[in-house]
Amino acid sequence: MSEALLHVSDLEAAYGDVKVLHGIDFTVNVGDISVVLGANGAGKTTTLRAICGQVHTSGSIAFNGAEISQEATADIVRRGIAHVPQGRGTFPELTVTDNLEAGAFVRKDPEINADIDKWFEVFPVLGERPDQLAGSLSGGEQQMLAVARAMMSRPRLLLLDEPSLGLAPIIIEDLFGRLAAINADEGMTMLIVEQNANLALAVASHAYVLEAGTIAISGEPEVLSGDEAVRRAYLGY
Amino acid sequence: MFLLAVSVDTDPELLLARVLDGLRFGSGYGALALALVMIYKATGVLNFAQGELALLGIYIAWALSVGWGWPIIIAVILAMFATATLAAGIERTIIRPFDPSNHLPLVIVTLGLFLAINSFVAVTWTTDLKALPSMFPKGNVFAVGVAHLTWSGLGMFITVLVMLGAVTLLLNRTKVGLAFRAVSSNIESAELVGIKVGQTLQFGWALAAAIGTLAGALLVPELQVLDPNVMLSTLVFAFAGAALGGLDSPKGAVIGGILVGLIRNVVVQSVSFIPSELSVGAAVFVILLVLLVKPSGLFGSSKVVRV
Amino acid sequence: MTPRTIVEGSALHRRVQGANWSLWIITIAILPFLVAIPLKPSVFGNSYTIGLGNVNEAIAWAVAVLGLNLLTGFNGQLSLGNSFFVGTGAYLTGGLVQTYHWSYLSTLVVVIPVCLAIGLIVGVPALRIQGLYLALVTFGLAAVFPTIVKLDQLDRFTHGSNGLNIESKLLPADWMPIQGTLEAIRKIPLIGDWTGTDTFSSRQNEAIYAYFLLVMIAAASFLLARNLIKSRPGRALIAIRDNEIGAEVSGINLSLYKAGAFGASALLSGVAGTMLAIDKNFVSPDELGINFAIFLVVGLIVGGSANLKGSLIGGFAVIFVRQWATQTKEVPLIGWELNGPYGQMVLGILLIALMFAMPGGIAYGLTKIRSRIYRVVPADHRGEAPTG
Numbered sequence: 022m023s024e025a026l027l028h029v030s031d032l033e034a035a036y037g038d039v040k041v042l043h044g045i046d047f048t049v050n051v052g053d054i055s056v057v058l059g060a061n062g063a064g065k066t067t068t069l070r071a072i073c074g075q076v077h078t079s080g081s082i083a084f085n086g087a088e089i090s091q092e093a094t095a096d097i098v099r100r101g102i103a104h105v106p107q108g109r110g111t112f113p114e115l116t117v118t119d120n121l122e123a124g125a126f127v128r129k130d131p132e133i134n135a136d137i138d139k140w141f142e143v144f145p146v147l148g149e150r151p152d153q154l155a156g157s158l159s160g161g162e163q164q165m166l167a168v169a170r171a172m173m174s175r176p177r178l179l180l181l182d183e184p185s186l187g188l189a190p191i192i193i194e195d196l197f198g199r200l201a202a203i204n205a206d207e208g209m210t211m212l213i214v215e216q217n218a219n220l221a222l223a224v225a226s227h228a229y230v231l232e233a234g235t236i237a238i239s240g241e242p243e244v245l246s247g248d249e250a251v252r253r254a255y256l257g258y
Numbered sequence: 259m260f261l262l263a264v265s266v267d268t269d270p271e272l273l274l275a276r277v278l279d280g281l282r283f284g285s286g287y288g289a290l291a292l293a294l295v296m297i298y299k300a301t302g303v304l305n306f307a308q309g310e311l312a313l314l315g316i317y318i319a320w321a322l323s324v325g326w327g328w329p330i331i332i333a334v335i336l337a338m339f340a341t342a343t344l345a346a347g348i349e350r351t352i353i354r355p356f357d358p359s360n361h362l363p364l365v366i367v368t369l370g371l372f373l374a375i376n377s378f379v380a381v382t383w384t385t386d387l388k389a390l391p392s393m394f395p396k397g398n399v400f401a402v403g404v405a406h407l408t409w410s411g412l413g414m415f416i417t418v419l420v421m422l423g424a425v426t427l428l429l430n431r432t433k434v435g436l437a438f439r440a441v442s443s444n445i446e447s448a449e450l451v452g453i454k455v456g457q458t459l460q461f462g463w464a465l466a467a468a469i470g471t472l473a474g475a476l477l478v479p480e481l482q483v484l485d486p487n488v489m490l491s492t493l494v495f496a497f498a499g500a501a502l503g504g505l506d507s508p509k510g511a512v513i514g515g516i517l518v519g520l521i522r523n524v525v526v527q528s529v530s531f532i533p534s535e536l537s538v539g540a541a542v543f544v545i546l547l548v549l550l551v552k553p554s555g556l557f558g559s560s561k562v563v564r565v
Numbered sequence: 566m567t568p569r570t571i572v573e574g575s576a577l578h579r580r581v582q583g584a585n586w587s588l589w590i591i592t593i594a595i596l597p598f599l600v601a602i603p604l605k606p607s608v609f610g611n612s613y614t615i616g617l618g619n620v621n622e623a624i625a626w627a628v629a630v631l632g633l634n635l636l637t638g639f640n641g642q643l644s645l646g647n648s649f650f651v652g653t654g655a656y657l658t659g660g661l662v663q664t665y666h667w668s669y670l671s672t673l674v675v676v677i678p679v680c681l682a683i684g685l686i687v688g689v690p691a692l693r694i695q696g697l698y699l700a701l702v703t704f705g706l707a708a709v710f711p712t713i714v715k716l717d718q719l720d721r722f723t724h725g726s727n728g729l730n731i732e733s734k735l736l737p738a739d740w741m742p743i744q745g746t747l748e749a750i751r752k753i754p755l756i757g758d759w760t761g762t763d764t765f766s767s768r769q770n771e772a773i774y775a776y777f778l779l780v781m782i783a784a785a786s787f788l789l790a791r792n793l794i795k796s797r798p799g800r801a802l803i804a805i806r807d808n809e810i811g812a813e814v815s816g817i818n819l820s821l822y823k824a825g826a827f828g829a830s831a832l833l834s835g836v837a838g839t840m841l842a843i844d845k846n847f848v849s850p851d852e853l854g855i856n857f858a859i860f861l862v863v864g865l866i867v868g869g870s871a872n873l874k875g876s877l878i879g880g881f882a883v884i885f886v887r888q889w890a891t892q893t894k895e896v897p898l899i900g901w902e903l904n905g906p907y908g909q910m911v912l913g914i915l916l917i918a919l920m921f922a923m924p925g926g927i928a929y930g931l932t933k934i935r936s937r938i939y940r941v942v943p944a945d946h947r948g949e950a951p952t953g
Binding site: 302303304306352355356361362363365366367369370371372373374375376377378380381384490491494497498501533535536538539541542545546549550553 | 643645690693694696697698700701702704705706708709712713715716717718854855856859860862863866904905906907908909910912913914915916917920921924
Binding site: 073075093094095098099103104106110111112113114115119122123124126127170171173174 | 433436437439440442443444446447448449450451452453454455559
């Protein structure tokens with residue numbers, strides 16, 4: 022049994038009067054890729070926003086043993102959680118290099134430039150255009166930049182909100198391949214929210230299905246994709 | 259009723275005099291425009307209270323220098339600190355609670371600040387005319403007939419360039435500058451890389467207030483009167499400069515401000531059928547024209563509005 | 566306390582509405598006689614004035630705020646330049662009455678089309694300039710107005726920076742039963758005592774006449790605005806405010822309606838300018854600058870944006886808050902001595918405070934209080950009150 026990095030219990034979240042999460046529990050173990058599946062409006066994005074302190078919540082979010090549910094976003098990031106929000110989340114008016122430097126904002130060590138070079142090697146499309154404005158990159162390139170930007174903070178947990186959104190299938194496949202590689206090479210723990218269930222389950226070590234603000238099913242990805250009911254309801258085949 | 263005889267003065271000495279005047283006032287407008295741009299760049303809000311914050315700073319400088327007899331440069335520096343502190347407090351108390359992405363309520367709050375600060379100055383220091391001493395020595399660097407470059411004119415021009423240089427370095431070479439640019443580009447992502455958005459915006463407000471106060475302390479001695487309405491037309495000229503240069507470009511603000519100064523002193527005064535009282539109108543015309551023809555101005559980045 | 570439910574269209578609803586209207590009409594009819602000799606209530610050692618002059622000014626301001634409300638509240642275009650339109654109306658009336666000896670009311674024949682035209686002209690570039698940029702341009706417009714008035718070329722008409730004093734007085738005709746009404750009101754117990762015992766001077770008679778004239782113009786303006794808002798074009802204005810692209814793809818002609826909103830706003834603002842000239846017999850360039858424009862925004866927000874009653878409240882709030890603030894010489898309980906024209910400061914602080922505490926303005930607050938007492942529900946198809 023591996024060690025839990027993130028443990029969420031009885032998490033509730035609301036936008037004004039509209040309650041979105043109705044007490045969910047889940048765990049992300051060190052080194053795992055956990056995947057949260059679910060339809061539109063199930064509360065996937067809200068779950069990630071709750072972990073990052075961007076919505077008002079009740080319940081407990083324990084990261085690395087510390088309770089973070091009442092902390093400010095900037096402090097949560099300093100604890101080692103990086104978030105790639107839905108719809109990229111780069112700084113469009115900043116250059117590629119500046120985006121990566123901004124990603125390392127919480128760091129004070131001297132290896133920032135070395136890290137930038139490292140991510141330029143991992144994502145050569147970014148290395149080819151360090152001075153281009155992020156807003157002028159293509160959708161796939163921006164998503165790569167967003168991932169690299171998040172990794173620049175040297176997080177212990179990487180949150181990804183629908184990384185496949187709006188990308189061509191070939192790009193998505195490439196992206197998930199790279200995510201799996203980052204997980205394998207760096208031992209990076211990830212929590213990925215996705216609608217593209219097949220692709221996400223292929224890289225996942227654990228999966229949750231979110232339905233109307235509650236966890237409906239959880240288990241090994243093989244079990245989930247094998248389950249007839251799950252397949253029909255959530256995976257669409 | 260009107261006699262519209264179009265004629266343009268072409269006397270070279272007079273023209274040079276007007277160019278020099280335009281550069282002098284334009285430097286002041288550029289400085290205030292720089293303050294406006296700092297706020298706009300960081301928050302997307304047009305700070306209609308910027309001129310009045312500067313007004314408050316000018317009166318503090320006046321009280322310290324004329325009232326207490328301190329050297330004017332010390333007085334101005336202290337006034338810059340005072341208004342920066344006040345602006346930081348304003349940001350913390352009445353700006354930060356509002357949703358930063360909804361600009362209209364924030365603009366209305368700056369209008370409330372406009373009224374409150376303007377009235378505070380009028381109540382505290384009365385509406386009697388005063389005079390603020392210049393930070394620069396009297397006299398001319400050189401004079402050609404009616405045209406003369408004063409030390410204050412040269413000093414203003416150099417000061418505004420130094421300000422621009424300092425702001426550019428700050429934005430591009432420092433960590434707080436990176437935070438500032440990140441926040442102005444995407445607030446949510448800025449939060450997610452660990453930038454404390456509130457503090458960054460607070461810094462922006464404080465910096466803008468200090469820049470604005472310096473701008474006022476440069477300009478008001480040239481206008482030769484100090485009363486609570488002195489920053490009103492100045493603010494319009496500064497807005498014109500900021501719009502012309504591009505509302506999110508510090509370099510554009512300074513260049514735009516100087517161009518507006520030249521328009522005010524060279525174009526309006528040289529063309530006989532434009533009454534010189536309408537120089538504010540010329541500034542408004544510049545704003546209107548820029549926003550209609552090229553809303554991003556000369557140096558601004560054109561933002562694509564997502565639907 | 567649970568609010569009492571009243572079914573729309575029921576006998577009770579009609580009675581409540583009738584009572585509301587009667588109260589309004591009686592108040593409007595009696596008010597000028599009560600304050601023609603200014604009341605001077607004293608609160609915590611400070612003496613405050615409630616006079617007919619302020620009431621008349623507030624009525625004019627209510628129409629000016631209404632003009633801004635059409636444009637900013639209902640159509641979502643933030644204008645900081647409506648003082649330009651008010652000023653145009655005020656100066657047209659002043660100049661025509663003073664220089665060309667027109668009667669006050671007849672100047673509306675010029676004010677209305679001219680202000681409508683200026684509004685439409687300003688509205689056309691406003692189509693391409695949105696949001697904050699529009700605020701910026703209109704801010705400039707407000708700043709320019711005083712400098713235009715002070716132009717030498719217009720001096721004969723505007724009297725420059727000294728302001729335009731209108732010598733012609735608004736005299737009530739002999740048949741108007743002002744004195745008779747006063748006698749009648751004095752017979753009412755309790756209320757009648759407020760009016761004193763003196764016969765009104767000619768100045769007070771003039772003010773009362775002006776009051777009823779202004780009330781009628783204001784009533785016509787509010788009725789016009791109400792009908793506009795409830796009509797098809799009014800719904801289009803609101804739709805544009807709420808979702809411009811959505812409105813456009815629903816077939817609403819943006820150019821037409823946005824420019825039209827400017828025109829209607831300018832028209833009402835110009836009428837408000839005429840009303841101010843009627844009330845004060847004086848127009849001054851420096852009062853019609855930026856500060857005036859921002860006071861209008863204060864009125865809009867404090868009263869209640871996109872709310873017609875809010876404009877009325879807003880107009881009164883601007884005038885009376887400003888005056889009472891300046892008349893407060895000593896802060897109650899703390900004992901601070903105050904001195905100076907800080908009415909403007911209080912309005913600024915009030916604007917910020919309302920943005921915080923009650924973004925819907927006073928009108929919204931009043932509606933909420935009323936809904937605690939009773940609430941009107943639409944009748945269902947059987948004409949019965951819905952249960953639960």
